[in-house]
Amino acid sequence: xxxxxxxxxxxxxxxxxxxxxxxxxxxxxxxxxxxxxxxxxxxxxxxxxxxxxxxxxxxxxxxxxxxxxxxxxxxxxxxxxxxxxxxxxxxxxxxxxxxxxxxxxxxxxxxxxxxxx
Amino acid sequence: xxxxxxxxxxxxxxxxxxxxxxxxxxxxxxxxxxxxxxxxxxxxxxxxxxxxxxxxxxxxxxxxxxxxxxxxxxxxxxxxxxxxxxxxxxxxxxxxxxxxxxxxxxxxxxx
Numbered sequence: 001x002x003x004x005x006x007x008x009x010x011x012x013x014x015x016x017x018x019x020x021x022x023x024x025x026x027x028x029x030x031x032x033x034x035x036x037x038x039x040x041x042x043x044x045x046x047x048x049x050x051x052x053x054x055x056x057x058x059x060x061x062x063x064x065x066x067x068x069x070x071x072x073x074x075x076x077x078x079x080x081x082x083x084x085x086x087x088x089x090x091x092x093x094x095x096x097x098x099x100x101x102x103x104x105x106x107x108x109x110x111x112x113x114x115x116x117x
Numbered sequence: 118x119x120x121x122x123x124x125x126x127x128x129x130x131x132x133x134x135x136x137x138x139x140x141x142x143x144x145x146x147x148x149x150x151x152x153x154x155x156x157x158x159x160x161x162x163x164x165x166x167x168x169x170x171x172x173x174x175x176x177x178x179x180x181x182x183x184x185x186x187x188x189x190x191x192x193x194x195x196x197x198x199x200x201x202x203x204x205x206x207x208x209x210x211x212x213x214x215x216x217x218x219x220x221x222x223x224x225x226x227x228x
Contacts, residue, residue, distance in 0.1 A: 004160075043218045056215070059181075065163070091160055095216075105151050106216055108160035 006092050013116055018080040021112045024073055025094030033106060034077050035091040036069055041090075049075065072114035082116045089113050119211040121142040123219035126204075130197055130226050138192040140181075140207035150174075150183055150190040155221070159222045164166040164192075164205070172221045180217045 005024040013019050023031050025026055033048040039080070047057040052069045064083070069075040093106035124139040130153030141151065149168045153161040170185035178195045190207060207219040 042220050045215065048215065093161075105149075105163045105166055105210075106161075106164070108153075110160045 002091055004107050004109035006090075006112050009110065009113060010114070013082055013114070015083055015116055016081045018078065019082045019086075019114060019116075021077040021090050021092075021114070023075045023077070023092030023109060025075070026107055027073065029035070029094035029096045029107070030072070031095040032069060032073070033076050033093040033095070035093065037091060037111070038088045039048050046077070050057075071115045079114075082114075084116045087114055089117050096098045119148070119209060119217050121207050121209055121217055123205075123207050123222050126221075126223040127224060128224045130224070132199055132226055132228050133196045134226075136192070136194040136201075136224070138205055138207075138224070139218060140190045141190050142188050142190065142207075142209050144188075144209055147185065147213065147216065150181070151208040151210070151216065152179070152181055152190070153194045153206040153208060153218075155201045155206065161206060170218035197224070199226045199228055202226045 004026055007022045030051050034046040036044045036046055044059055046059045047067045048055055049069045052072060065079055067077045089111045091108050091111045093108045095106045120143045122141050151166045152164040154164045164179055165176040165181055167174040167183035169202045170183050173182045181190050181192045183190055202225050204221045204223045206221045208216045209218045
């Protein structure tokens with residue numbers, strides 16, 4: 001398995017532009033998570049999906065952020081319009097539960113480093 | 118609510134020194150516990166895990182024991198290498214399959 005695949009690896013955009021980050025989870029994983037990492041705030045959970053359905057989006061900072069999961073193999077995180085304070089590394093992770101219900105742990109992608117100038 | 122507290126870094130050690138990174142947690146029930154490692158420019162990688170009290174997770178010379186009585190999951194390694202330099206995150210599996218991460222501890226190992 002190729003792991004969790006994120007694209008692009010780096011994105012530089014101007015303030016006000018729309019940014020779309022993409023994620024392909026591990027096949028068979030039924031949970032997908034979007035995180036943001038900054039020096040100041042550490043790792044923040046933005047939103048997560050179970051079986052393609054958003055379960056908790058309470059971490060999405062503003063209405064400028066939206067996420068979709070149209071099918072089990074693809075998710076997007078969109079920022080419109082982008083602002084300099086959105087500059088961060090955005091991680092996608094996927095997971096599943098074992099037969100006992102115990103979480104196996106997340107597998108993270110390599111992240112997208114977003115710079116908004 | 119559920120939370121994880123890690124010792125603040127950075128931790129600076131010489132090669133072959135003994136490593137301990139403290140982690141304590143607050144949670145209802147008996148969550149699974151994890152240590153993740155993040156190397157520069159990369160995503161987080163699962164280092165080890167423990168799913169019940171007294172379990173010991175181990176990987177690549179690192180160990181951590183799930184201590185219910187002290188609500189702790191301290192990470193240890195007997196002899197660190199320069200290649201162990203990274204940021205280490207303690208985490209617990211909270212409700213609804215959510216992982217709750219600590220703030221991370223940066224480890225720097227010098228030759």
